Amino acid sequence: MASTDDKVILKSSEGECFEVDMAVASHLQIVKSVLEDCEGSSDKVVSLFIVEAKYVAMIIEYYKNYVELKEKHEEGGFEEKLKEFEKQFLEQIDKKELKGLVMAVNYLNAPALFDVVCTAIAKHIENKSVEYVREYFGIVNDFTAEEEAQIREEHRWAYDGVNDD
Amino acid sequence: MDPPLKTTLSTVTSLCNCTKKQKLDQRQPNAISRSSADVKMKRMMSFEEEIPTDVFDDIFFRLPMKTLVRFRCVSKPWLRLITYSRFPYRLLNRQLCCDHSSTDCKHNEPIIIFSHNQRNSDGSGTKLFAIGGGYEEDSFRLAQGIEFSLFQGKDFEIMTNSCDGMLCLAIKEEKILVLWNPSTREHRALPLTTDSGICGGVCGLGFDSKTDDYKVVSVVGKQVYVFSLKRNSWRYIGESPYPLHMGIPANGYLYWGAGEITNSFANRIVCLDLSDDTFREVQLPSSNDLVQSVGVGQTTPEVGFYLLTWSGALFAYREQDQSVWMLKEVQERDTAVVMAGEEGTSATGVKHVWTKLMNIPQIPNSKRRQSARPPIYYKLYPKCFSKNGKLVMAVRGKRFILYDPKEKSYEEYIVRGLDRGRCQKAIACVESLISPNSIRGMNDID
Numbered sequence: 189m190a191s192t193d194d195k196v197i198l199k200s201s202e203g204e205c206f207e208v209d210m211a212v213a214s215h216l217q218i219v220k221s222v223l224e225d226c227e228g229s230s231d232k233v234v235s236l237f238i239v240e241a242k243y244v245a246m247i248i249e250y251y252k253n254y255v256e257l258k259e260k261h262e263e264g265g266f267e268e269k270l271k272e273f274e275k276q277f278l279e280q281i282d283k284k285e286l287k288g289l290v291m292a293v294n295y296l297n298a299p300a301l302f303d304v305v306c307t308a309i310a311k312h313i314e315n316k317s318v319e320y321v322r323e324y325f326g327i328v329n330d331f332t333a334e335e336e337a338q339i340r341e342e343h344r345w346a347y348d349g350v351n352d353d
Numbered sequence: 354m355d356p357p358l359k360t361t362l363s364t365v366t367s368l369c370n371c372t373k374k375q376k377l378d379q380r381q382p383n384a385i386s387r388s389s390a391d392v393k394m395k396r397m398m399s400f401e402e403e404i405p406t407d408v409f410d411d412i413f414f415r416l417p418m419k420t421l422v423r424f425r426c427v428s429k430p431w432l433r434l435i436t437y438s439r440f441p442y443r444l445l446n447r448q449l450c451c452d453h454s455s456t457d458c459k460h461n462e463p464i465i466i467f468s469h470n471q472r473n474s475d476g477s478g479t480k481l482f483a484i485g486g487g488y489e490e491d492s493f494r495l496a497q498g499i500e501f502s503l504f505q506g507k508d509f510e511i512m513t514n515s516c517d518g519m520l521c522l523a524i525k526e527e528k529i530l531v532l533w534n535p536s537t538r539e540h541r542a543l544p545l546t547t548d549s550g551i552c553g554g555v556c557g558l559g560f561d562s563k564t565d566d567y568k569v570v571s572v573v574g575k576q577v578y579v580f581s582l583k584r585n586s587w588r589y590i591g592e593s594p595y596p597l598h599m600g601i602p603a604n605g606y607l608y609w610g611a612g613e614i615t616n617s618f619a620n621r622i623v624c625l626d627l628s629d630d631t632f633r634e635v636q637l638p639s640s641n642d643l644v645q646s647v648g649v650g651q652t653t654p655e656v657g658f659y660l661l662t663w664s665g666a667l668f669a670y671r672e673q674d675q676s677v678w679m680l681k682e683v684q685e686r687d688t689a690v691v692m693a694g695e696e697g698t699s700a701t702g703v704k705h706v707w708t709k710l711m712n713i714p715q716i717p718n719s720k721r722r723q724s725a726r727p728p729i730y731y732k733l734y735p736k737c738f739s740k741n742g743k744l745v746m747a748v749r750g751k752r753f754i755l756y757d758p759k760e761k762s763y764e765e766y767i768v769r770g771l772d773r774g775r776c777q778k779a780i781a782c783v784e785s786l787i788s789p790n791s792i793r794g795m796n797d798i799d
Contacts (some may be wrong), residue, residue: 291404291405306408310415311415314416314420320738322428327427327431330429330430339432340426343422345420
């Protein structure tokens with residue numbers, strides 16, 4: 189078993205290196221599994237190839253706090269403290285970046301943060317219009333005008349109370 | 354040498370599936386083939402530019418039904434995912450399996466739908482309202498109208514309890530029966546023969562897991578008819594052993610308050626197995642403590658039960674001591690089939706084990722509370738549990754009580770947002786996207 193003193197280096201798609209505690213990195217299931225495969229090897233650099241540095245930094249920030257809070261509030265109160273931090277954490281992230289972050293987190297298989305980001309995206313699009321959502325996710329509308337009009341007509345009530353910012 | 358593109362893509366897909374599965378299975382050892390770190394990370398490189406579908410699943414799980422209905426017209430793949438795939442079933446399962454008390458629960462409160470006959474200037478017609486359904490418990494205090502354009506301005510009735518977010522409505526006089534999903538407002542008219550009383554006798558809706566089919570039950574006199582949504586036809590299955598109240602689906606069966614039924618409280622409970630169309634008597638919760646409270650030497654008092662369901666389990670409220678019981682275990686055992694005419698035959702059946710959850714204190718009528726006269730206590734109709742485990746109970750008309758079993762406290766309130774008029778049947782319902790017109794079943798493939 190790796191002790192918490194161990195460090196590992198995560199390399200972003202741009203080649204930027206991040207040195208993190210093993211306790212933090214092990215929350216990324218894919219990194220953990222890679223490190224287990226290479227146990228005994230002195231090389232502790234894991235390339236994350238497709239994950240941009242800004243997302244690597246976000247993910248590390250989240251789990252660093254996660255690990256710290258968990259240690260500090262072993263007796264209880266961890267969940268509330270984590271919720272507080274998550275709120276603050278999400279405030280700094282641009283809505284457009286949530287999309288990149290969810291893909292990065294999904295790729296690295298980090299369940300706790302995946303849940304947080306999915307919830308944030310859902311909250312963000314909950315009251316948004318269809319047009320906004322297409323643009324946000326870069327989805328091409330493949331309906332004909334008639335088809336779309338018909339679907340809208342069938343569920344007109346679902347289009348009330350939408351804000352288009 | 355570069356591998357052919359197709360192989361690379363399929364490897365990526367299988368690896369992606371693998372990581373996803375791992376997450377679900379709490380990581381199985383050796384799920385990923387042992388290869389060198391670099392190769393493994395590199396294989397994942399060409400992952401999609403766009404958000405993969407299974408991630409959309411996770412985002413969609415956290416959206417309100419109204420939003421999901423709206424997003425059907427984003428694109429064809431979204432329409433397919435939201436409406437015609439197994440997503441509605443995955444969503445429903447997730448709601449049922451969710452630990453509602455945990456802070457991680459993202460689901461909304463259940464809804465209670467009731468029909469309301471308005472006595473105002475805009476004329477006659479039954480209206481449907483819902484309370485609950487919001488993220489907060491407060492949503493049980495405010496009624497919101499639900500339009501059902503087909504029945505606009507007409508007098509109709511709620512005929513069944515809900516099953517997976519759907520229920521039956523009928524205009525008895527015109528012999529029109531529909532299966533309706535209040536979350537998506539989609540409906541399907543069910544065919545009826547003109548001369549039978551089937552329409553007026555409809556009193557149950559359940560899911561048959563053996564055939565992945567929803568079934569509607571109608572009792573005409575003693576005769577029981579079952580409608581299969583997949584076959585789109587009615588079938589006579591025999592006679593019912595007792596008079597039946599409204600069936601409530603739970604544990605894969607339809608349970609009924611049966612026997613003598615007064616004010617919706619029944620003195621027997623039976624269950625109908627929709628896979629083999631047989632009724633079985635359900636052993637009642639123990640009345641030992643009831644006998645004690647009545648006094649030794651007296652006979653067991655008459656009991657009255659009212660059934661409700663939550664998270665797929667069945668609960669029985671016993672009126673006499675205001676206790677709530679949960680049907681805990683259903684085990685296979687030899688029991689007698691109580692279907693009339695076939696008495697005495699034995700079949701593999703179910704054993705019913707009840708666990709008492711709570712006793713609700715008597716709640717005095719607030720109008721009498723200030724007066725010197727002895728209090729009158731409310732008759733309680735528990736409808737559903739809130740996410741926090743509070744019991745939502747209908748009392749009378751617009752009057753509801755929210756009972757907190759942990760604190761043993763209650764709050765009485767009058768539902769806002771309703772005009773003058775009479776509240777009729779109130780039934781609890783989960784929100785779901787399952788379409789009455791596209792019954793696929795849990796095991797059907799996408």
